Amino acid sequence: MTVAKSMPAVVQTEMKKGAVELREMPVPEPGEGEVLLRVRGVGVCGSDVHQYHNTQSWSVRVPVILGHEFCGTVAALGKGVKGFAEGELVASETAADIDLDCPLTRVGQYNLDPARRGFGYDLHGAMAEYVKVPVRLLHRVPKNVPAEVAAMTEPCCVAYQATVVNARIRPGDVVVVIGPGPIGLLCATMARLSGAGRVILAGTPRDKGRMAVGLKAGATHAAESAEEVATLLKGMSDGLGADVIIDAAGASITLKSALDWVRPAGHVSKVGWGPQPMNFSMDALVKKAVTLQGSFSHTWAVWERVLAMMGTGQLDPRPFLSKVSPIGDWKASFDGMHAGDLIKPVLTP
Numbered sequence: 001m002t003v004a005k006s007m008p009a010v011v012q013t014e015m016k017k018g019a020v021e022l023r024e025m026p027v028p029e030p031g032e033g034e035v036l037l038r039v040r041g042v043g044v045c046g047s048d049v050h051q052y053h054n055t056q057s058w059s060v061r062v063p064v065i066l067g068h069e070f071c072g073t074v075a076a077l078g079k080g081v082k083g084f085a086e087g088e089l090v091a092s093e094t095a096a097d098i099d100l101d102c103p104l105t106r107v108g109q110y111n112l113d114p115a116r117r118g119f120g121y122d123l124h125g126a127m128a129e130y131v132k133v134p135v136r137l138l139h140r141v142p143k144n145v146p147a148e149v150a151a152m153t154e155p156c157c158v159a160y161q162a163t164v165v166n167a168r169i170r171p172g173d174v175v176v177v178i179g180p181g182p183i184g185l186l187c188a189t190m191a192r193l194s195g196a197g198r199v200i201l202a203g204t205p206r207d208k209g210r211m212a213v214g215l216k217a218g219a220t221h222a223a224e225s226a227e228e229v230a231t232l233l234k235g236m237s238d239g240l241g242a243d244v245i246i247d248a249a250g251a252s253i254t255l256k257s258a259l260d261w262v263r264p265a266g267h268v269s270k271v272g273w274g275p276q277p278m279n280f281s282m283d284a285l286v287k288k289a290v291t292l293q294g295s296f297s298h299t300w301a302v303w304e305r306v307l308a309m310m311g312t313g314q315l316d317p318r319p320f321l322s323k324v325s326p327i328g329d330w331k332a333s334f335d336g337m338h339a340g341d342l343i344k345p346v347l348t349p
C-alpha cells in the first residue's frame with residue numbers, strides 16, 4: 001500500500017482559546033511494535049472540545065493532532081508486528097504510552113499507571129488520515145460492526161468501566177445517572193444491561209433533547225431538576241434512595257446531589273471530571289456508610305467485552321451517534337457538541 005507523505009489533520013496549535021485548525025501534517029511512520037492505521041472513524045470527545053476552548057484541566061503538548069476515540073484499517077506494520085494483516089478493521093485503546101515496568105501495568109491496571117500518556121493531548125491523535133499506534137492497543141472489530149459505530153468503542157468502554165467494573169448493580173436496582181452527556185447516556189444503557197430496574201437520568205432543562213434519546217436507549221426516567229429526582233426516588237422501591245449513583249457530570253458540585261440521593265450503604269461511582277474545589281460537607285458519606293468510587297479509562301478486557309457486545313447486538317450505541325461528517329467539517333461538530341445539540345459526532349478523515 002502506498003501512503004502519502006502528508007495529510008490534513010485537526011491540530012491544536014497553541015495553548016489559547018480557539019487555537020485549533022485543519023493543517024497539513026506529516027504522515028507518521030510506524031516504528032518497532034507499531035502499526036499505521038488508516039483512520040475510518042474518530043469520535044469527537046468533550047475533552048477535544050475543552051482543548052479547542054483551552055478549558056482543559058490536563059497538560060497538552062502543542063502542536064498536537066486531536067482525537068482519541070477511533071478505529072481504522074491496518075495500513076502498514078512496523079518491525080516485529082505479528083497478528084494483524086493489512087486491511088483489517090481494528091479499534092484502538094487510548095493508553096498510547098505507558099511504563100511497562102510500572103507495578104500497575106504489570107497487574108493489568110495500566111490505565112492507572114502515573115506515567116500513562118494519551119492520544120490527542122500528549123501524542124498525536126486520530127483526527128487525520130493516519131495515526132500510528134502500538135500493536136498492544138489494537139482490538140479486532142466484529143464483521144457486522146461498521147466503522148462509525150466502532151469509533152464509539154472508547155466511550156462505551158469508559159461507561160462499562162464506571163458502571164460495571166467500578167460499581168455493583170443488581171437486578172431491580174434503582175440507579176441515578178447524573179449528567180446526560182455521551183458518557184452519562186452510555187452509563188444509563190450499561191446500567192440497564194446490568195439489570196437495573198429503574199434508571200433516572202438527572203439533568204437540567206437544557207438537556208431535554210439528549211435525555212429524550214437516553215429514554216429510548218435504556219433509561220426509564222428523566223428529571224430536569226434536583227427536586228424532580230428526589231420526588232421520583234421517594235416513589236421507588238422503599239423510598240430510601242438510589243442503590244447506585246453514576247456521576248458523569250463535568251462539575252464537582254454534583255457529588256453533593258449524589259450524596260443526597262444515594263441510599264444508606266449505597267454506592268457512588270464518579271466518572272465525570274470537575275476541577276472546581278468542593279464547598280460542602282462529606283458527612284452524608286459517613287452517616288450513610290456510602291462507598292465512593294472513582295473510575296478512569298479502561299483496560300484490555302473491557303475492550304474485548306464491549307466489542308463482543310457490539311458484535312452480538314446486545315450493545316448498540318447508534319442512538320447516540322448524532323452526525324457522521326468529513327474531517328473538513330470538524331468545526332461544526334465541535335460547536336454542535338459544545339452547544340449540546342450533538343451527543344456524539346464522528347469524523348471520517
Ligand SMILES: [Zn+2]
Nearest residue numbers: 045046047069
Ligand atoms: Zn473521550
